[in-house]
Amino acid sequence: MEFTLEQAGFAFLAAVIVIFSIMTVTTKRILRAATYLLFVLFATAGIYFQLNYSFLGAVQLLIYAGGIIVLYVFSILLTSSDEDKKAPLRNRRTLSGLIVSIVGAVMCIYLLLTHCYPPVLFAEGEVDMHAIGYAMMGTGKYQYLLPFEAVSVLLLACIIGGLLIARKRK
Amino acid sequence: MEIQMQYYLLVSTVMFFAGVYGFVTRRNLIAILLSIELILNAVNINFAVFNRYLFPGQMEGLFFSIFSIAIAAAETAVAIAIIVNIYRNLKNIEVKNLDELKD
């Protein structure tokens, strides 16, 4: 078998994603879990780049890796307590959770591998940044100004709500 | 294009069920949130992949992913605010301690 560079890259990204996502949920230390998640997010961004969605990859890196994970790390540091380390990871839901996850995963993989897909219409090339901009700011069909504004309002509300909840009470 | 679509989907499936497993078994609130991020990411990958492979001329999947990321960010911000508040009251963030409203 001969691997192209692209395939090698995908294999690497896939391996990173699979390994680190599993480690994220199995590690005992919460800070490590956050770090592993960061790796997963980086790899996901890599997959977006590979799919030629550079904008999406950039957004992923900026918001997820740059914003959210930092937020997580901060909150982990703020809320760490000794009990976290002492508490056993295993509990009565571990087995059932494991069974459900594995059965679900196996079933999905089985379906994925046996399913007949429609013909692929892969189009090479980067999505035009102009097109993305117009689609996001337009008001016509397949244009997304309204959701964009809604999300911005939602974010504003979240900022206010977060402040309100987390502020110190007198 | 050498890489088949189902390989991406395989990766996202594993990621998704890892998130499910984490969500069900972890007891630290932040760990649960991390699991949710995993699940969301798996979904985002699927959107992007389907868009790229099945409807390459359109951008619905792309935008759905973008908005999903934005909402995930918002959700995270609020959730972390709540968690910090819980920590302030209970001095830990174990799920099993959050049963004041139960009885």
Added chain:
Amino acid sequence: MEYTILIVLLPMLTFIVLGLLGMKLKACTSGLIGTLSMAVTTVISYATAWIYFTGARVDGVYQKWVPFNIEWLRFTDTLHIDLGVLLDPISAMMLIVITTVSLMVHIYSLGYMKGERGFERYYAFLSLFSCSMLGLVLATNIFQMYIFWELVGVSSYLLIGFYYTKPEAIAASKKAFIVTRFADLGFLIGILLLSFFTQTFDFGVLTSGDRSIFTQAAGTTFMGCSVLAWATALIFVGGAGKSAMFPLHIWLPDAMEGPTPVSALIHAATMVVAGVYLVARLFPVYYFETPEVLHGVAYLGAFTSLFAAVIACVQTDIKRVLAFSTISQIGFMMVALGVSGYGGHNGTGYMAGMFHLFTHAMFKALLFLGAGAIIHAVHSNEMSHMGGLRKQLPITHITFLIACLAIAGIPPFSGFFSKDEILAATFSFAPAMGWIMSFIAGLTAFYMFRLYYNIFWGTPAEHEHEPHEAPASMTTPLIILAAVTCVAGFIPFGKFVSSDGADYIIHLEASVAITSVVIALIGIAVATVFYRKKSSIPDRLEQTFNGLHNAAKHRFYIDEVYLFITKRIIFNGISRSIAWFDRHVIDGAMNGLAFVTNKMSFAIRGLQSGQIQQYLLVFLAGLLLITLLVLVC
């Protein structure tokens, strides 16, 4: 004439005022308010009666006046409940009786109840009673009468239980209420039957002599008797309960636990004659539609009268003697109504019954008030604690003697005239019954003078402190009532009250009059021999008729029979099993349901843990299961 409604409203207002504000007022103030309001009511009643008796005649026959009437509930075109005022000879006569006795009792109580706890409560209840009794006699329809009938029962209950710290008083009040309530059930069923078939509650329509309203009931029978007979008999059961006819008399002797003025007002003069009044009110219905029931009333009255007279001969509690005497005299009234005909000379009985009601109210109230004065002096109800009191209580003695002579039927006191008319009516109905009633009249004379001698003659008993005459507030009513008793017999009663409303001239039948006087004198003579001085004859008689004496002393064990029936048979046999069924089967089913729900809730509570993680797990498991099923099938 709309102002007649004040006769009912004024005491009601007094009741409300005293009941609500009584605690804030001084005791004597509330007593005065009650007495004054009663005095005003009395004046209005007298004026009303005067206007009625002078102005209500058309062609020599008294008409029914309805000066005030409001419709309260309308069921059908003809069937409606009104609240109003009905004036006719008997209600006008009752107005006078009730207000007179009530006013006397109000005045008397100022002295008798002085210093008692709950003085204002007592006057509030007296006002309530006066209100309901007046409303009863003024009722325009049978349903209004029933309403006030129950109110009378309630106020009687409240007043018997006035000394609510005494267990006997509580038991007596409960007994009175339950027995009369039980009888009232019959009354209510009777009302419903009667109104169902005649389509009216109105007394005016019922007693108008128009027999067409009863045609609907003709031919309808139940258990061999016509439905009208059932209706009137059941209505009479209500009257028998209030008027203490055998076998519903058991509450009246016990009711003497109440304050003595209350006994005078309620249990001697007014409330207990409500049954007589009821029969008189519906007399045309009884006479024309169901004469057999009317005869039953006569026989029951005669039996009760004899029965109570025998018991009264051996009782030692003076109020009990008077209570049984009351039962006996009410029996006389019932007999008089029962044997009466309608119109003219045939209506002697009706007139005599009403006349006796009138005179009896006066002299029995006098007797009770006198007994109250005696009890006030010696602080006991027992004859053995009395004796020789004629020196210490001169006014009480004279008035009591007048009342005794009146009830014994000695001319010229009022009792003679009314009783003589009753005996005359009875003789013309059936001579045998006439002789029985004459014998009872003799018994009456005997037991009343036994009472009299035991109280005022004989050997004086030891007293902690010297008995003294009652205060003026108590002796004044005695003197007034004694005066009324002396002269009431000369009232031409037939001019006012008769069965058909026309004039009726009372004329004494010499044979009957002489017989009754002779019998009464014999009774008095026997009592004089037995009890004036200490004598061994009563003891020897007691030995000879030991069984009879014991039975009479225990009131012929009627109370025990009741207790046996209620406690042994009803409570043990029926109620207990019903209670068991209720507690175990019905409650058990409910409890079982609750228990199962509770257990089920606890069992499924674990599912609702409130942990989202668990929910997600179960959700996913279910989803996978469904997917698997879809895949496999």
